[in-house]
Amino acid sequence: MAEKKKINLNRVPIPKQSPEMRRKNFSEVALGYTGEQAIEEANRCLQCKKPSCKDGCPVNVDIPEFIKAICDHDMPEAVRILKGKNSLPGICGRVCPQETQCEMRCNLAKKGAPIAIGRLERYVADWERAHPEISEKQGEHIKSNGKKVAIVGSGPAGLTCAADLAKRGYEVTIFEALHVAGGVLMYGIPEFRLPKQVVQGEVDYVKSLGVEIKLDQIIGKIATVDEFLENGYAAIFLAPGAGAPMFLNIPGENLSDIYSANEFLTRTNLMKAYLFPEYDTPIKVGKRIAVFGGGNVAMDASRCALRLGAEEVYIIYRRSKVEMPARLEERENTEEEGVIFKLLTNPRKFIGDEQGRVKAVECYEMELGEPDESGRRRPIPKPGTEFIIDIDAAIIALGTQPNPIIPSTTKGLELTRWGTVKTDEATGRTSKDRVWCGGDMATGAATVISAMGAGKRAATDIDAYLQGKSELP
Amino acid sequence: MYKILAKEDLTSDIHLFKVEAPAIARKAQAGQFVIVRSGEEGERIPLTIAGWDKEEGSVTIVFMEVGATTRKLALLNSGDSILNFVGPLGRPTEIEKFGTVVCVAGGFAIATIVPIARAMREAGNKVISIMGFRTRELVFWEERLGSVSDELIVTTDDGSYKRKGLVTEPLKELLQEAEVARVIAIGPTVMMKFCSLTTKPFGVKTIVSLNPIMVDGTGMCGCCRVSVGDETKFACVDGPDFDAHEVDWDLLMNRQRTYLDEEREALRLWETSTTRF
Ligand SMILES: Cc1cc2nc3c(=O)[nH]c(=O)nc-3n(C[C@H](O)[C@H](O)[C@H](O)COP(=O)(O)OP(=O)(O)OC[C@H]3O[C@@H](n4cnc5c(N)ncnc54)[C@H](O)[C@@H]3O)c2cc1C
Ligand code: FES
Numbered sequence: 001m002a003e004k005k006k007i008n009l010n011r012v013p014i015p016k017q018s019p020e021m022r023r024k025n026f027s028e029v030a031l032g033y034t035g036e037q038a039i040e041e042a043n044r045c046l047q048c049k050k051p052s053c054k055d056g057c058p059v060n061v062d063i064p065e066f067i068k069a070i071c072d073h074d075m076p077e078a079v080r081i082l083k084g085k086n087s088l089p090g091i092c093g094r095v096c097p098q099e100t101q102c103e104m105r106c107n108l109a110k111k112g113a114p115i116a117i118g119r120l121e122r123y124v125a126d127w128e129r130a131h132p133e134i135s136e137k138q139g140e141h142i143k144s145n146g147k148k149v150a151i152v153g154s155g156p157a158g159l160t161c162a163a164d165l166a167k168r169g170y171e172v173t174i175f176e177a178l179h180v181a182g183g184v185l186m187y188g189i190p191e192f193r194l195p196k197q198v199v200q201g202e203v204d205y206v207k208s209l210g211v212e213i214k215l216d217q218i219i220g221k222i223a224t225v226d227e228f229l230e231n232g233y234a235a236i237f238l239a240p241g242a243g244a245p246m247f248l249n250i251p252g253e254n255l256s257d258i259y260s261a262n263e264f265l266t267r268t269n270l271m272k273a274y275l276f277p278e279y280d281t282p283i284k285v286g287k288r289i290a291v292f293g294g295g296n297v298a299m300d301a302s303r304c305a306l307r308l309g310a311e312e313v314y315i316i317y318r319r320s321k322v323e324m325p326a327r328l329e330e331r332e333n334t335e336e337e338g339v340i341f342k343l344l345t346n347p348r349k350f351i352g353d354e355q356g357r358v359k360a361v362e363c364y365e366m367e368l369g370e371p372d373e374s375g376r377r378r379p380i381p382k383p384g385t386e387f388i389i390d391i392d393a394a395i396i397a398l399g400t401q402p403n404p405i406i407p408s409t410t411k412g413l414e415l416t417r418w419g420t421v422k423t424d425e426a427t428g429r430t431s432k433d434r435v436w437c438g439g440d441m442a443t444g445a446a447t448v449i450s451a452m453g454a455g456k457r458a459a460t461d462i463d464a465y466l467q468g469k470s471e472l473p
Numbered sequence: 474m475y476k477i478l479a480k481e482d483l484t485s486d487i488h489l490f491k492v493e494a495p496a497i498a499r500k501a502q503a504g505q506f507v508i509v510r511s512g513e514e515g516e517r518i519p520l521t522i523a524g525w526d527k528e529e530g531s532v533t534i535v536f537m538e539v540g541a542t543t544r545k546l547a548l549l550n551s552g553d554s555i556l557n558f559v560g561p562l563g564r565p566t567e568i569e570k571f572g573t574v575v576c577v578a579g580g581f582a583i584a585t586i587v588p589i590a591r592a593m594r595e596a597g598n599k600v601i602s603i604m605g606f607r608t609r610e611l612v613f614w615e616e617r618l619g620s621v622s623d624e625l626i627v628t629t630d631d632g633s634y635k636r637k638g639l640v641t642e643p644l645k646e647l648l649q650e651a652e653v654a655r656v657i658a659i660g661p662t663v664m665m666k667f668c669s670l671t672t673k674p675f676g677v678k679t680i681v682s683l684n685p686i687m688v689d690g691t692g693m694c695g696c697c698r699v700s701v702g703d704e705t706k707f708a709c710v711d712g713p714d715f716d717a718h719e720v721d722w723d724l725l726m727n728r729q730r731t732y733l734d735e736e737r738e739a740l741r742l743w744e745t746s747t748t749r750f
Contacts, residue, residue, distance in 0.1 A: 177559070221561060262695065277735075280542050
């Protein structure tokens with residue numbers, strides 16, 4: 001049996017919708033492995049004695065173990081192992097930047113392509129969703145310890161912290177501002193990358209652990225953190241994300257049909273504007289639309305614009321392609337679909353028509369100088385290079401910053417100069433007793449998995465504190 | 474789900490809902506608003522809070538049927554439920570003892586100025602209210618606004634009831650005759666703009682409640698951005714109240730018209746679908 005197998009250095013490719021097809025629909029782009037493909041890919045795993053992939057995972061998923069279970073055709077076991085560490089595997093398998101985390105550390109990466117951990121994770125999660133009869137009835141055997149914890153925000157940080165605390169017997173209530181739970185997973189990341197049904201399934205799993213999710217609750221308005229502390233909550237975990245959009249601050253930016261990426265994506269994903277008029281929320285893309293920015297959000301917005309019917313979609317970015325913060329895979333998907341990249345280009349002002357609608361943007365060219373604080377080469381304007389692009393709409397995707405609603409209504413919560421909550425990274429503790437914080441609110445806009453890691457660490461620390469095993473500083 | 478405890482038709486197309494929302498009722502203050510979504514396919518729309526009752530745990534909203542969304546909302550009755558009801562949002566109106574305060578309201582906004590007039594009076598101000606309507610049939614809450622004001626002036630555009638003309642005319646006379654410390658104007662955007670133009674030469678601080686299109690109402694999308702004193706503000710969190718003399722009115726009106734075509738289309742579809750029954 002122990003004959004040494006020859007390792008295939010290439011990963012099993014994942015089937016995808018063709019670019020011509022997918023740019024016209026909101027269905028998922030990557031179709032996921034079949035059972036055979038998953039087993040073939042899983043069999044490439046070296047099952048290292050000292051697996052370094054695990055160290056690359058912010059929630060320490062037992063990667064070789066769940067892959068082994070796939071090889072053994074024991075899917076229920078694969079699910080059990082995966083979910084032991086990660087309550088949201090269907091989400092992570094789709095949107096985590098594995099190439100800079102677990103897969104980067106894979107020993108196979110030294111010789112060839114690392115094992116496709118993300119795709120296998122997705123496969124296991126999708127298998128579980130297709131086999132609801134297998135997933136055990138959660139929550140029933142968890143005994144309440146009678147202690148109440150409030151969590152603000154139902155994004156990945158909040159959901160993870162809630163699941164971990166519920167599994168330990170806490171009575172957890174999540175307070176969510178919007179009318180659905182999931183945070184950016186629901187309102188930001190588009191359907192074609194992360195189907196909302198997948199998110200809903202994982203939210204339902206968290207609920208099945210006994211977590212109560214109260215929607216329509218804007219904390220700081222309807223109730224405050226201090227009131228929670230007075231009214232019987234033993235601890236609070238703040239996970240409201242970094243939801244406030246940044247703008248370019250150039251003339252004409254308030255013209256009609258200029259959107260923040262948050263607004264554009266919220267209308268599209270959360271409010272289902274792509275189904276207007278069946279759904280009531282409208283959106284305008286016109287024929288030509290420009291998206292400003294070079295991150296994942298810009299890619300998502302541009303791809304939504306294509307699917308909403310725009311004929312020409314531009315991504316306007318002031319540095320060059322290599323400096324783009326977007327994941328390589330998403331950048332490639334975006335280009336394949338036909339989005340036009342206008343690099344080393346910066347906008348100066350928007351120009352409107354008589355009715356105050358945007359009709360053009362004036363841009364100028366940039367060149368790259370010496371590296372700046374971020375280590376990327378600084379873009380410098382090239383004088384005399386102004387030119388005009390005619391557009392019908394624009395999307396500003398420059399990033400987001402923390403929303404001040406909670407800090408401004410919570411006594412004694414210290415902030416950093418970026419407006420994020422000052423937080424101890426290892427534990428999630430804040431300057432305020434019995435208040436923890438994690439996710440984008442603590443770090444500024446980051447990733448799903450880093451938010452989940454923070455939720456997990458906070459759950460561990462809250463548990464230790466409430467059991468009297470640790471004290472507040 | 475938020476239960477409608479009572480419904481009142483104030484005119485043929487202006488309706489009042491008293492909604493069960495105890496947590497919001499506990500926190501509500503004059504000048505704040507809620508975001509409402511009536512059903513699964515519905516949009517999120519902002520509606521100003523017209524009243525609240527902490528004991529009963531209710532919040533009152535008043536709205537006018539304009540597009541498909543508000544028409545659908547109007548079909549709900551006492552006993553039905555609203556899917557989402559979020560608040561209280563925005564900053565409350567600044568209430569202080571200023572002296573003489575003139576409260577001007579047009580159309581359905583009469584309902585939203587009542588709690589403000591009341592709070593102003595309770596703070597020790599002399600409150601003079603002006604309410605304007607297009608015509609006699611649309612007049613409502615004359616007594617109610619009167620009961621929280623020291624003086625009340627009613628106008629109709631066509632002169633079919635009380636004083637003929639626009640609200641800006643008695644407003645100007647008051648500014649000429651009396652020592653007015655502050656004006657609060659709420660209503661259709663054009664009305665607020667003209668109130669602002671009327672008070673500006675007198676240098677009397679004027680507060681308006683802006684109603685741009687909104688989505689989340691929490692400062693997350695920036696859809697509600699307005700320009701005030703050449704600065705971009707988010708009406709849902711920085712407002713909705715702003716200094717009228719600083720507002721860029723044309724920008725606000727342009728942005729309010731962003732989806733005019735889509736709204737017409739939705740209304741047309743709605744009308745054809747409802748007439749089929
Ligand atoms: C378009 C887009 C694409 C992205 N793509 C990726 C990707 O591919 N991979 C990846 O790893 N990351 C991606 N990210 C980043 C990732 O989504 C975030 O880092 C992550 O969601 C942060 O999680 P969180 O739990 O901190 O906050 P969020 O997901 O932002 O959730 C916060 C929740 O709190 C709620 N909330 C806010 N304020 C209050 C309040 N006062 N009261 C009650 N509730 C409140 C919000 O409504 C929200 O639901 C993307 C982000 C965007 C916008
Ligand atoms: S409505 Fe979205 S920021 Fe104001």
